[in-house]
Amino acid sequence: MYRKEEQPLPPQKKFELPFEGKLSPNNRWVIMAELIPWDDFEEEYAKLFSAEKGAPAKLFRMALGTLIIKEKLGTSDRETIEQIRENPYLQYFIGLNCYQQEPPLESSMLVHFRKRIDGELINKINKKIVKREIDKSDKEVKKKDCLQEKGEKIKNKGKLILDATCAPADIKYPTDLGILNQARIETERIIDNLYKPLRVKLRKKPRTSRKIARKEYLKVAKKRKVSYQKRRKAIGKQLKYLKKNSGNIEDLIQAGASLENLSKRQKNCLETIKKVYEQQQSMWENKTQSVPQRIVSLTQRHIRPIVRGKAGKPIEFGAKLSVSCVDNYVFLDKISWENFNESCHLKEQVEKYKETFGYYPESVHVDKIYRTRENRNWCKERGIRISGPKLGRPPKNVSEEEKKQAHSDECFRNAIEGKFGQDKTP
Structure with a gap:
């Protein structure tokens, strides 16, 4: 059973502490709590429960906040609850009105939170946060409705980075x-x-x-x-x-x-x-070295070998991820234990960008595998510039402006590589 709070949660200034003082508005957990639209997704989370039967469920803010704390601190389920019990900022982050010494929930509840809050819901929350932040910084977005009434075409804005990687699995190297x-x-x-x-x-x-x-x-x-x-x-x-x-x-x-x-x-x-x-x-x-859906681990039979062709690591073992990056915000677009060609998802990822922000990106920054003839023609029809050199034999004379543009595109793609490094660091 899900019970929604009748009274709104107080701001950090009114959060009751057992000692004199108040929470700092510059604390990272206070800032993050203001960024996340808790109320916008509470109704969607409440649909998972019965309105009449069952014990009262934990609120959406407590469920999602606890999972964020666990991933942010990199702790176990039990240690996460201990951190929340000892830290008033973490208690405010999960939606408590005042500091309490008793743990607000059992560590076993995190198992149920992970089942209820899936990757699709997390992506929706991320898109909501990013769209709100970009709309604040971009004053021209306010004119969008006026342009649509006049029948004028909305110009492409922003830069989109697309890439794929393999998340390493904790298994012994298989032979x-x-x-x-x-x-x-x-x-x-x-x-x-x-x-x-x-x-x-x-x-x-x-x-x-x-x-x-x-x-x-x-x-x-x-x-x-x-x-x-x-x-x-x-x-x-x-x-x-x-x-x-x-x-x-x-x-x-x-x-x-x-x-x-x-x-x-x-x-x-x-x-x-x-x-x-x-x-x-x-x-x-x-006398072959490959077979469809090859099993490489007895305990984790879902893991597959992912051929990447990287120097030193031609084959990786784990889930393959296809992601998009907008203003250093990363969205997980596809995850699969089976290998797939990421270039086939470029159109879908660009359309998701338009669905979120209301317009196509000005440029799409990708590596060589995405730069197929089909993807280039599709982007050209929509006025999107795709990074990288043209197909065919490279020209003999390249202008300085083209060299600067190519260098700028490659440097801009470093943002997604940095995000991959952050995610894979234990």
Whole structure:
């Protein structure tokens, strides 16, 4: 059940403290609290709850404010609640009327907040904040309605930066031999758990050859440089051991073993191992290094290899992000664990810019992959200048003005690279 506050929250000057004084208006949390339009999205958040049934839910400001504090400070759920309990500025930020020594909520509530406040809602809030700030600084925006009445065309304004990156996942660097060895070890543990209730009935435990299999793995894994033939031979052996263990698991199930003896993690892992075996067997037989929806981690099967072609890191493992940047404000436009071509989303991202601000950008600053002939023609029809040189053979004579423009465009794109660096810094 969601209950909206009848009385508006007091400003920071009237926030009650247990000691004399008042909150500083220059504090970062006070400034941020004024930027976020809490009331504009409270009704949308309230739709997630019943109006009559259930316990009273926490207000939208408390839910979103707590998540912002956690991400801003980089703390755990429990430490976040402790920080809020000790800091009056954080209590004001989440919407409390006065300082209190007791924690305003349990740390377990953050799990529910993350489920209810998704990326789509966060993007809406970001766009609302950015639009309001840009409208304040741009006096010409006030004339927009007058121009529309006269039938005049609104001029393009602003600069838009588009780029994509890969958010690194916390997994061990995957190799074919390594993931097969890990899968083999997991199947051996599953066999042990399934065999326990059948000791009296079977008497003899299924043979797994685990010691021999580990020796075969270490022969190759400990070497710095291994030839293609030796690595392929080692992968083939691990595939045979894994197939043998999978057959033993099927035999134990037919003999009366129940999967209920396994933990939830082992059940999920068993399904993943079956898929890994199919993929690795297919690559081994066809002598290839790629397969659709390739699994690189048993515990995080959703992670995919993202081919980026960067020097030193040609392949990254994690979610691929497509973002846009306006006046140092960054919007997440697309996130996917599967690889995709970011140039296909340029039109959609530019249209979102127009939907937010009411006009197209004056220029779009992108790297080489976005500068396709289709995207160039689309931008040209709408009077948008796309950064970078023209397609085809470079001209022999380049004017100083064109050189300055190209240099300025590349320097302007550094803003999005800096944002990527901030996000990826642990």
